[in-house]
Amino acid sequence: MKGSLSVTVDLEDWYHIPSVCSSPFSVYRNVDEFFRSWHGRYDYLSEPTKRVLDILDEFNVNATFFVVADTIEHYPGLVESIADRGHELACHGLSHACKIDPETKKQLMSVEEFEQRTLTAKKMLEKISGEKLIGYRAPNALVSGWMIDSLEKMGFKYDSSVSVNSFYNKTDSALRTVSSYPYYPEETELEAGIDRNFLEFPWAYCQHGLKFPASGGPMLRFLGSSFILDGLMQSLKRGHTIFYFHPLDISCARFPSLGNKRPFYWCIKGRLVEQRIRHILSKLDDVEKISLRDYPGVSCV
Template identity: 90%
Template sequence: MSGSLSVTVDLEDWYHIPSVCSSPFSVYRNVDEFFKNWNGRYDFLSEPTKRVLNLLDEFNINATFFVVADTIEHYPGLVELIVDRGHELACHGLNHACKIDPKTKRPLMSVEEFEQRTLVAKKMLEKISGEKLVGYRAPNALVGGWMIDSLEKMGFKYDSSVSVNSFYNKTDSSLRNVSSFPYYPEENELEASSDRNFIEFPWAYCQHGLKFPSSGGPMLRFLGSSFILDGLTQSLKRGHTIFYFHPLDISCARFPSLGNRRPFYWCIKGRLVEERIRHVLGKMSEVEKICLRDYPGVSCV
């Protein structure tokens, strides 16, 4: 294995997922509407996030946390705790709203609205971190080339949303010449170019004829750690790659039965998935691990 690995954590709560809020098929149009109508428990995030921080301490790993900015308001002290433990903050949107349609890949908001919302999120997170925020991950990994242009304009240095595989494409580009290692995206595109002041960190995949997405997240929950390790091992031979998960993945609480179209989304989680993460990190113990902000190319763009 020749590449380095970035361990990344998506900080979002159960109501941020597209079946509940802020997607074309969600129960609520946005998070504000959710909080106006929801009277039950909403914080399923704090306890597993603290366990994730302890897990990262156990393996002496500094991770990149892609944070939904409204968690700052709804979970006082939680994002501050991540910074206090030495991890990088990056932006995962203001409240995890989809920016492009999952089916058509057409924009769900104007460029102006995207930039306004993202700048608000960026400033909120910078206030907590005390330093310039340079990283972004699109909510639900739905990303368009036009978003990259806006992110660069706003002062971001990298994005990490692209997942190359043979089964789905959550971008508005064909990704013909994109693999699992960092690259410079073309303007208004997500195809690989030769040079730019912005880097895309795509996710891992394993190739057995077809390309299987294997960077973590739902694939970790449903297909297990051996599958993820296969993808990470293959991707590390190509260069730097990404492992990711959510604190919710290791939550032992039962989430509310609210949501459209994804009834089995959280059927596998909890201690089982926590042990899978621990197994992956243990097997990757000899691999160099860096926050995305510390990747050599980021400091140069």
Template identity: 90%
Template structure:
């Protein structure tokens, strides 16, 4: 097995998820509205992020952190600590707002609004990192071909949002030509296209008849490390692939009981999810691990 693996971390807090903020079915229309109305504790992110950084140090892994840019304002010093440890910063939106409707896949904001908000986030993160920011992951993995075209215009070099599987599709493309290894997306869509100055890093999947999403995140919490390892091992045989998780996945704190439609979203998390992450990293200790910025074709585009 000669393929490489990128360990990626989505830096967002509990209120960023679509059941609470910035989606068609959320309690609050935006994070700004949340902060205007919320009087309780909001920071459940800082403590588990510090533990994630320690885990990555322990396993000698340089990761790519997809950061929601408004965390810079609300968590002073947290994003700086990620840079200080040598990890890559990439963009996870300005405030984790959905850009397309989860059900219809229709645009929830104009191209102009998307580009303005994303450029603001990009500049905020570049100021912290001191480097050009080249990577993006769509909030909630809701991504569309028009967004890829915009990202390329804004100077991004890659996206990592596409999850090919037989259960759900969070894009507006059929993904019939996409697997689990990097590719050049076609203009204005997400199918495989010709060479361009932009790469998509799709997520891992496990195939046993059906293709099952196996890159991490909620599947790591609900289905366990053996399932994720199976998908990662299968995907590594196809080529470079992605493992991801959130600092919130290993938080032992009880989050506020606020949110619509997803009452059990955080029912499994904490120390035993941390053990699952450690188990996966240990089992894949011999696999080369690279930040997405260091993938050879990204440096060439």
């Protein structure tokens, strides 16, 4: 097999998703408004995160955790426990707010606001890890070329948000030159270009005529482990690729019934999805697994 694999985990809670907070169609404009209004239980994240850490230990995987930085404030000790177990911390935004509109792909915040909020998140996470933070994943995978330019300016070395497939595109680029292996994005856009001081780690896809998104996440919940494995195996033949999931995917708790437009988003999760993650990791046991900071190309950018 040609490529190596990075196991990545998106650390966010149920209210961070766009149907609840920080998107054009959410119930609450932002997480601050949510916490001013919500008086019930909010922490559905701590318990499944601890289980994820145990699973990673069991399979001897050093993962990259893309952390929503406001979890540091609301979940004392949780992010610290991830760093203490030797996993890479990377940035998943300050509060998981959409930076571009999911439909039009137009900016929802200025470049200045994006840079200010992202730098704040970067510094918060660096204080926890004691190391320079170099990785980013866009909340909801909504990413644009102008964001990449800003990330490079702020000292990030890579992003991992782009998903090439035949069904949706969460970027403002056509992605005609992008596959499932790492590349250098062109300035101001996300097409593949020549060397620059920044890498993009796109997600896996499964090609059967059409290209099906197959890196994990919601597709793991709705389509199962066999489909994801097929996509990962195909993508590994092309080069390095990405597997990802959320601690919430394996939560057995019933989340609050709150949110717009996505009533079935969490209808499949819990032990079933945990079994799928274990199955995928066991089937890929002989594949080299590295955190994104340890990918050879990152040290060169």
